[in-house]
Amino acid sequence: MADKKREIERKYESDDSGLPDLTGVAGVVAVVDHGVVHLDATYYDTADERLAAAGLTLRRRTGGGDAGWHLKFPVAPGVRDEIHAPLSGTLPRELAALVRSRVRDATLRPTVRLRSERDIRHLVDADGRVLAEVGVDAVRAERLTGGRGEAQWTEIEVELADGGDPAFLDRVEKRLRAAGVRPSAATSKVGRALAETAPGPERAPAAPPDPVTAGDHVLAYVRAQREAILALDPAVRQDTPDSVHRMRVATRRLRSTFRSYPAVLDRAVTDPVAAELKWLAGELGVDRDREVLTERLAAGLDGLPRALLAGPVRARLRTWSHARRGGSRRRLTAVLDGRRYLDLLVALDGLVAEPPLRKAAAGKPAKVLAKAVRKDYRKLSSLIAEALELPPGSDRDVALHEARKKAKRTRYAAEAATPALGAAAKSLAKSAKAVQSLLGDHQDSVMTRQALRDLAQQAHAAGESTFTYGVLYGREERLAERSEEALPGVWDGVRGLG
Numbered sequence: 001m002a003d004k005k006r007e008i009e010r011k012y013e014s015d016d017s018g019l020p021d022l023t024g025v026a027g028v029v030a031v032v033d034h035g036v037v038h039l040d041a042t043y044y045d046t047a048d049e050r051l052a053a054a055g056l057t058l059r060r061r062t063g064g065g066d067a068g069w070h071l072k073f074p075v076a077p078g079v080r081d082e083i084h085a086p087l088s089g090t091l092p093r094e095l096a097a098l099v100r101s102r103v104r105d106a107t108l109r110p111t112v113r114l115r116s117e118r119d120i121r122h123l124v125d126a127d128g129r130v131l132a133e134v135g136v137d138a139v140r141a142e143r144l145t146g147g148r149g150e151a152q153w154t155e156i157e158v159e160l161a162d163g164g165d166p167a168f169l170d171r172v173e174k175r176l177r178a179a180g181v182r183p184s185a186a187t188s189k190v191g192r193a194l195a196e197t198a199p200g201p202e203r204a205p206a207a208p209p210d211p212v213t214a215g216d217h218v219l220a221y222v223r224a225q226r227e228a229i230l231a232l233d234p235a236v237r238q239d240t241p242d243s244v245h246r247m248r249v250a251t252r253r254l255r256s257t258f259r260s261y262p263a264v265l266d267r268a269v270t271d272p273v274a275a276e277l278k279w280l281a282g283e284l285g286v287d288r289d290r291e292v293l294t295e296r297l298a299a300g301l302d303g304l305p306r307a308l309l310a311g312p313v314r315a316r317l318r319t320w321s322h323a324r325r326g327g328s329r330r331r332l333t334a335v336l337d338g339r340r341y342l343d344l345l346v347a348l349d350g351l352v353a354e355p356p357l358r359k360a361a362a363g364k365p366a367k368v369l370a371k372a373v374r375k376d377y378r379k380l381s382s383l384i385a386e387a388l389e390l391p392p393g394s395d396r397d398v399a400l401h402e403a404r405k406k407a408k409r410t411r412y413a414a415e416a417a418t419p420a421l422g423a424a425a426k427s428l429a430k431s432a433k434a435v436q437s438l439l440g441d442h443q444d445s446v447m448t449r450q451a452l453r454d455l456a457q458q459a460h461a462a463g464e465s466t467f468t469y470g471v472l473y474g475r476e477e478r479l480a481e482r483s484e485e486a487l488p489g490v491w492d493g494v495r496g497l498g
Contacts, residue, residue, distance in 0.1 A: 002085040002094050004238070009159040010078050010169055011184040012176055019121060019136050019156060020179035025171050027125055031134075034120040039063040041114045043190045044091070046106040047145070054102055054230070057190050058095070062087065064118070071095045073234060077187075078169075097337065101233035104342050110144045112193045123172070130161045131168055141193035149197035155184055211419060214368035215361025218264045219352070221257055221416035225250045226348045236284075237333055244332075248284040251277040253412045254348075260372050260413035262358075269356035276344045283335045293451050294321045296444060300472045311465035320455055365420035370497050373417050373425065376410040377496040380432070384491055392484070397446045400484070404439035407432050424497050431494040438490055442483040445476045452476070 022031050041061035045051045051058055055074040061067060069085040069092055085092040091108065099108075119136040135157045143149045158172050173183070186192035211217045228250040235243035255277050258270035297317055301309070335341055355361075360368050383406050387399035411432035418425040456469040 002083050004081060004083050007080045007082045007159065008078060008166055009157055010173060012156040012181045013184050014136060014154040014156045014181065019134060020176060020181060022123060022172065022175055025175050027131060027168065028123045029126050030124050032122040032124055034122060036117055036119050037064045039116045039118055042110050043112045044108045045111045046103055046108060050102045051099060052191065052194060056099065057188055058099060069095055071098060097237055098234040100337065101230050101345060104345065112190055113142045113144055114189055114193060115140045131164060132161055132172065133159045139189060141197055143197035146199050149199060151193060151196035156181060213361060214363050214365045215264050215357050217365050217369060217420045218257060218261050218416055219355055222254060223352055225254045226352060233336060237336060239329060244284050244288050248281050248288065251281040252408065256409045256412040257416055260376055260409060263360035263368060263372065264358060266356035266358050273347050273351060280341065280344060283332065290321065293448060296448050297451065300475065304471065308468060308471050310467040311459065313468045316455060316459055320458065369417040369420055373413045374497055376413050380406040380410045388488065400439055401443050404436055404443055407436040407439060411436060421497065428497065434490055435494065438483055438487060442480050445480040449473055449476050
């Protein structure tokens, strides 16, 4: 069984003088020597080093107190989430699954071996509590593929204790800098090893050029959403809160971009990809939609006085929720492991590598992007006006739902255009989000009322009281009415791009 922890650490260049005196760091009353341990780690990656390119590290390490397999995901500078699995001869299946979206059909192979002698010290406070672990690592690196080069260096690694205050690391760094120690240019040992043992002259990865054309800006947005899907895949597999929703949003942003910018990207190519993204969003939404409804219904029950709770309403809600569970964690994992999903990732790679650019893609962003955003804005305005002209009822509900979808599309189109168009596009994206949120509340009310009708019918068939469902239904009706009343005021404040 794998364990997960958040690793907060900083790395520093070091010479042979060892560790400076850290007893002067505020809060530290002692530096406790824990001796030297010998670590032997083999890092794995694909032949084209996909994990390294994404900032992921996968290793099998012996020695020390945490021997085993380690998989690390970047979170922020100096912060990584580490998944640890027990030592075994082959890569554990659960770790292999977490890198599947990157590795796909490629083979993981040993790329670098690092052997380190780590001199460990604990920084402790007056109560004997460990504030951080400091290691002085003498590292020997050997490239196992592509040249078999070697390198060696010494570095200081300061890792914050679990639950510690990251500000403590600032105080340690201040002390280290005062002693002439400087932060390492490498973010990880394996990254430094790959760079220093490369078979040819070391070359820094080329930075992507600044967007110039309309196509550049649209493709930058497409790349960001594609990367979001890849980065969120492991989080979805681990059932990380909000990860399913965020991946689903990334699929929507991609589909919306394809539809908003047909003059930039050829829809003959993007439409089949969009269809597969819609499929993926549907698979991701099977449990998500149910969870949203269940949470809303439970919150509604929590807000009712006890006198209005008639019958086994909460038990009925639990039964209904489980009965409507169309998927499971196992089912969603099977989707992510399936051929269809992996083929979609390949298609996205191909679209980014060889984008189906049309003539307008070479045009000026201020003209091409603004034209597309204005078109979405005008359509949204028309849909809202048409919806508000309809009498309250199911037709208006459907029309408002269509307006909500268009508000999302307008928002995403404006987001993609913001780097080129500036404040006006940013303001429109923010306003469209407000409209989307308001109409989203309205649609949630529509769906909740449908669920309440189902619950009431089941309760009636079982001989239970339906009174509480009616109370909640009436409240949801009033919430929807208030959203409709507020819409003209919110929309009046929305401005297009002129």
